[in-house]
């Protein structure tokens with residue numbers, strides 16, 4: 098669903114000005130940078146390999162970059178860190194089995210000018226590190242007035258449903274962290290995004306949490322630029338242009354939205370605009386409001402439970418900013434307010450069918 | 463440091479506000495203090511008078527006991543080397559299952575118990591093998607065996623009282639088997655059907671049983687350890703003659719919850735057995751990357767509780783140690799730590815391929831130390847077991863396990879409503895709404911519902 102061309106458009110050189118101006122220039126800059134720097138060099142990668150390639154390049158270009166976590170030395174339980182030990186030796190290392198230790202240790206490394214890239218084996222197991230992330234990493238700069246920072250820290254964690262993960266190998270935990278000023282929360286939805294966004298997180302001056310949709314590790318394959326490149330944080334991507342309703346998602350859920358958009362286009366002639374948020378904190382309010390002001394309708398969808406999910410934040414802000422343009426109440430299609438279940442997973446998840454139903458109801462409101 | 467001294471001695475607590483609004487004043491104050499007195503004497507002036515007085519004896523009075531003074535500057539411990547002394551590993555049977563003549567065996571197994579223990583271990587082995595294969599064939603989504611640790615798990619289970627509450631990690635289903643969990647019970651959980659108490663909500667191997675005093679397994683590591691300490695303390699408050707038994711891997715012992723649990727249990731005097739299965743690996747991470755000290759047992763003494771290291775491949779030693787630990791815990795009102803040394807002979811789980819991180823030779827060498835075979839040798843030497851019984855047991859167990867899996871696969875899944883029940887004791891309005899919506903979805907899109915799941 099991500100075409101080659103679309104991906105190429107989002108590839109950006111590292112040293113760009115930030116901000117709105119940049120977004121206006123994006124297309125021109127992209128084509129320029131691609132023809133110059135990438136010279137069309139791409140190769141097909143799945144999301145896991147794209148993460149792996151980003152880690153290799155980060156360690157190549159920054160000898161203070163360290164990769165560590167549980168079982169990363171042999172390549173990681175999802176194989177994302179394969180080859181790092183062989184190539185970078187002790188810069189890729191196993192830690193004792195302790196998530197609070199992994200993040201706290203990473204913060205300490207960051208304070209000394211290192212670039213720690215920590216892996217939490219599953220997002221479901223990030224909670225023991227909650228205190229270190231929320232009270233320490235997030236507030237390190239603020240509480241010292243910039244004297245100290247843990248900004249070099251990047252925490253990677255596979256998240257989301259895979260069909261058989263039950264309570265503790267399935268969770269989408271992003272909204273806990275979007276509630277934390279000082280953290281950046283990033284979720285890629287494709288291999289090329291994964292590489293460019295992860296490299297951005299690693300270079301970013303703030304602590305970033307990078308949630309990898311493990312469902313896509315092997316199933317999502319696309320052409321990925323060979324060289325080192327970044328995709329700016331805080332910018333959404335329009336995956337499909339449309340006129341009747343805006344569908345917003347991130348990570349694996351974006352693919353569900355794209356399928357639903359195609360389904361209602363074919364069956365009902367409804368034209369959906371699909372927006373991939375990519376960064377949840379800080380999120381791209383301009384892209385979102387621009388789209389909703391155009392379509393007049395909003396649907397947000399995430400795997401995480403409905404209540405207090407990040408969809409609530411988007412709906413609240415859109416309701417305020419686009420109130421006069423809205424033609425139907427914004428709607429959320431999300432996981433149930435239950436723990437993530439094993440045998441009920443297809444009913445728990447906001448699948449294509451539920452999204453299609455909600456699109457129709459909203460458009461016919 | 464300096465400002466605290468100043469604050470305590472001359473500014474006092476009421477001047478906090480003054481501190482905030484008049485830092486210049488404070489600075490001058492500090493300067494004045496510095497110019498009139500050394501830091502040390504300022505500290506002395508700030509401290510209560512008693513603490514400066516000389517102790518009569520050469521000991522330091524401290525809550526909990528007197529600490530001796532020494533004029534030697536000596537650091538304890540240090541990096542462990544292969545030749546460093548280690549806590550020895552208690553065993554009663556040698557590697558071939560022969561009784562070790564001088565072994566201390568306070569509670570020797572009589573024929574009936576020994577045969578029961580062996581039977582459970584052998585059944586466990588058969589069940590593990592069949593279920594592992596069944597998972598590989600795609601009959602259910604996940605499985606874990608305890609290959610190599612049968613003696614640790616069943617031996618300790620036999621040393622507990624069946625009323626003792628078990629808080630397990632996930633590789634201790636042998637405790638359930640020992641206590642009477644049937645193959646049907648196991649199979650129902652593996653298939654997540656409507657007959658299992660967890661209603662198919664959790665992944666396979668997350669067993670639990672109220673009747674058998676076995677708390678339901680939870681994947682996050684080490685979380686069960688503080689629970690066990692709390693449960694044990696409750697037993698003590700109730701004046702019960704039971705203990706809580708917490709099982710965990712050496713990997714899990716690196717989690718913060720491990721520290722919390724041992725420290726709570728020790729300080730509060732909770733009769734809790736902490737049973738560590740040190741099987742050498744946490745997924746791919748070898749034990750020597752998990753800790754730099756002498757394993758887990760040494761931590762028990764640091765927390766102030768009795769600890770023992772035992773040969774986890776010797777069912778009889780594990781049994782004896784567990785019984786003895788239980789007696790200590792109840793008699794002295796304290797936790798006890800047991801570190802059972804073994805080897806995870808199988809892959810971590812059906813999602814793992816351990817040939818990626820350990821050598822074939824290593825695995826072959828350990829498999830040759832099969833604890834079930836070792837215990838059988840002892841039984842046979844006592845003339846309590848023979849080839850014929852062995853064959854019969856394995857054959858019958860195979861049939862029973864296969865039948866149980868067959869049966870469980872045909873049992874309906876729990877109804878849709880079980881997705882929403884048990885979140886709370888009573889279902890709040892939003893879950894009631896979501897249940898109705900989900901039922902509608904299931905009716906409108908039947909393919910989203912597993913075929914054998916009632917839409918109700």
Ligand SMILES: Cc1ncc(C[n+]2csc(CCOP(=O)(O)OP(=O)(O)O)c2C)c(N)n1
Pocket residue numbers: 167194196218222225633681682683710711712713714715739741743744745806810
């Ligand atoms: C908090 C937490 N972090 C990570 C994991 C993933 N994980 C599951 S089992 C395991 C290894 C555990 O090793 P150990 O405690 O030694 O038990 P063993 O598997 O050897 O029996 C890991 C890292 C988890 N379940 N929970």
Ligand SMILES: [Mg+2]
Pocket residue numbers: 711712713739740741742743744745806
């Ligand atoms: Mg282990």
